[in-house]
Amino acid sequence: MHETATRLADVVAIPVTPFVDGAIDFDTLRTVLDRMLDAGVTVLTPNGNTGEFYALRHDERRQVLHAVAEHANGRALIVAGIGLDTDTAIADGRAAADAGAEMVMVHQPVHPYISRQGWLDYHATIADALPELGVVLYVRNPWVDGEMIAELVQRSPNVVGVKYAVADPVMFARVRSAAPQLVWIAGLAEPYALSYFAHGATGFTSGLVCVNPGLSLDLLRALQASDLVTARRLTESIREFEELRALDSNANNVSVIKEALAQLGVGSRAVRPPSAQVDAATAAHVARILAAWSVEHELQPRADLAASA
Numbered sequence: 681m682h683e684t685a686t687r688l689a690d691v692v693a694i695p696v697t698p699f700v701d702g703a704i705d706f707d708t709l710r711t712v713l714d715r716m717l718d719a720g721v722t723v724l725t726p727n728g729n730t731g732e733f734y735a736l737r738h739d740e741r742r743q744v745l746h747a748v749a750e751h752a753n754g755r756a757l758i759v760a761g762i763g764l765d766t767d768t769a770i771a772d773g774r775a776a777a778d779a780g781a782e783m784v785m786v787h788q789p790v791h792p793y794i795s796r797q798g799w800l801d802y803h804a805t806i807a808d809a810l811p812e813l814g815v816v817l818y819v820r821n822p823w824v825d826g827e828m829i830a831e832l833v834q835r836s837p838n839v840v841g842v843k844y845a846v847a848d849p850v851m852f853a854r855v856r857s858a859a860p861q862l863v864w865i866a867g868l869a870e871p872y873a874l875s876y877f878a879h880g881a882t883g884f885t886s887g888l889v890c891v892n893p894g895l896s897l898d899l900l901r902a903l904q905a906s907d908l909v910t911a912r913r914l915t916e917s918i919r920e921f922e923e924l925r926a927l928d929s930n931a932n933n934v935s936v937i938k939e940a941l942a943q944l945g946v947g948s949r950a951v952r953p954p955s956a957q958v959d960a961a962t963a964a965h966v967a968r969i970l971a972a973w974s975v976e977h978e979l980q981p982r983a984d985l986a987a988s989a
Contacts, residue, residue, distance in 0.1 A: 684757060684782045684814055685783075685814055685840035685841055685862075686863065687722065687723060688723060688759070688783075688816070688840075688841050688863040688865060688882075688883050689863060689883045690721075690722055690723045690883050690900065691721055691723065691883065691884065691885075691886050691889055691893075691900050692723045692725055692759065692843070692865055692883055692884065692885045692886065693721045693723060693724050693725065693885075693886055693889045693893075693896075694728035694730035694885060694886065694887050694889075694890075695712055695713060695716070695724060695725075695726060695728075695730070695731055695748065695890060696712060696730055696731060696732075696890050696934060696937055696938060696941070697709065697731045697732050697740075697744055698712065698938070698941075698947040698948065699948065699950040699951070699952065700948055700950065702950075704740055704743060705947055705948070708946060708947035709744070709747055709748070709751075710747070710751050711946055712890050712946060713751050713752065714751075715890070715946070716890065716893045717752065717755050717756060719893035719894055719897060720893070720897055721756060721889060721896075721897070722755070722756050722757060723756055723757045723759060723883075724748055724752060724756045724758055724759070725758075725759045725760070725761055725785055725885070726744050726745050726747075726748035726749075726758065726760055726761065727744055727745060727760060727761035727762070727772075728761045728885075729787075730887035730890070730937065731744065731761065732951065732952055732955065733761050733787060734790075735951075735952035735953070735954075735955070741772060742772070745758075745760050745772075745775065745776055745779050745781070749779040749780045749781060750779075757783065758776070758779070758781040758783070759781065759782075759783040759784065759785050759816060760773070760776035760781040760784050761784070761785050762776065762785070762786055762787065762806070763786055763787030763788075763789070763790070764790070766805045769786060770805075770806055770809040770810065772784075773806065773809070773810040773813060774809075774810065777812060781813070782813065782814060783813055783814040783815070783816060783840075783841075784806075784814075784815055784816065785816040785817075785818055785843060786803060786806055786807075786815060786817060786818060787818050788818050788819070788820045788821065789802055794821075796828060800828060800831060800832055800835070803815075803817060804832060804835050804836045807836035807838055807839050808836055811838055813838065814840040814841070815836070815838050816840065816841040816842065816843055817829065817832075817839060817841070817842045817843065818843045818845065818867065819842055819845060819846065819855075819867070820845045820846065820867075821846070822846045822851060824855075825858070826855040826856070826857060826858025826859060827858055829842060829855065829858060829859045829862070830858045830859045833861075839862070840862060840863060841862055841863040841865060842856075842859075842862055842863075842864050842865065842867075843865045843867035843885060844856070844864060844867050845868050846868075847872065849872070849875040849876060849878070849879055852864075852876055852879055852881070853879035853880065856879060856880050856881075863882060864880055864881045864883075865881060865882075865883040865884060865885060866881040866883070866884035866885070867884075869884060869885050869886050869887065869922065870886060870888060870896060870918045870922060871915065871918065871922045872884070873899060873900075873911075873915070874903065874908075874911050874912065874915050877903045883900075884899075884900070887925075887933070887934070887937050888918065888921060888937070890937055890941065891921075891937060891941060891944070891979070892973050892977055892979060894976075894977040894978065895914065895918065895976075895977055898910075898914055899911060899918070902914060917973070920965070920969055921936065921940075921969050924936045925937070931955070931956075932955075932958055932962065933955075934955050935949070935951045935955055935956060935957050936966060938950070938951060939957070939963050939966050940970060943966060943967055943970060944970065944979055
């Protein structure tokens with residue numbers, strides 16, 4: 681196993697990509713990173729889905745990667761998101777290595793026709809071209825079974841982890857059992873962390889951590905301590921926020937986070953199409969959630985936060 685793989689047993693934070701006037705707002709990006717790093721986050725995935733990977737140009741992905749790596753400056757493991765066609769993924773992976781990333785996370789292939797052999801060849805081609813990097817698979821399709829993953833690991837030993845994002849804990853347990861030597865990450869964030877940890881996950885991804893890092897880290901600590909009472913309570917406190925993100929097939933996944941950050945005075949609400957900003961009712965719901973969270977966690981809210989709820 682890649683020597684840094686065990687560091688994935690943590691909150692794997694996916695930073696948003698802030699925008700202002702259509703361009704990337706690097707000042708706000710650094711503020712978002714500081715909120716997480718100062719709280720104790722130690723794994724960052726620039727160019728993840730919460731970072732609007734598919735809405736970024738080639739040059740913007742490189743800029744985001746370098747900005748995150750430079751600002752983290754060794755304080756966090758950088759797991760760069762890469763994907764699209766194999767040549768693009770490999771080029772972005774090499775750029776990630778040059779920027780100081782130690783690992784890459786390969787986004788799920790975007791193609792209407794994916795065969796078993798094609799899935800294996802796609803990931804092996806990328807992994808074999810980046811032997812110095814640990815490779816994390818992003819699995820969102822339920823037909824990717826444990827045998828496929830185990831075969832890929834045999835073929836490409838620098839595959840060290842799986843971000844598993846299929847909403848089925850029983851299937852997760854079955855798939856994981858085929859390759860238990862890998863680091864398995866609950867890829868559907870905090871709502872699935874409790875059930876997936878019960879079946880062997882040791883980390884979970886998070887976009888919420890951009891807004892309330894203390895809450896995500898508290899959940900991780902409870903899960904690591906097998907404190908189920910606390911883990912259930914924290915999962916319940918997260919539920920409404922994550923349900924807002926998941927509405928309409930995750931249409932508001934990123935925009936709810938940016939709405940929350942904007943209400944906290946961190947950056948703008950701007951997202952890129954095909955995403956859109958939330959409506960007034962959702963924004964009001966976000967304000968109520970932030971007010972409730974602020975009772976237990978320091979969110980650095982504006983003075984009028986509680987009054988607006």
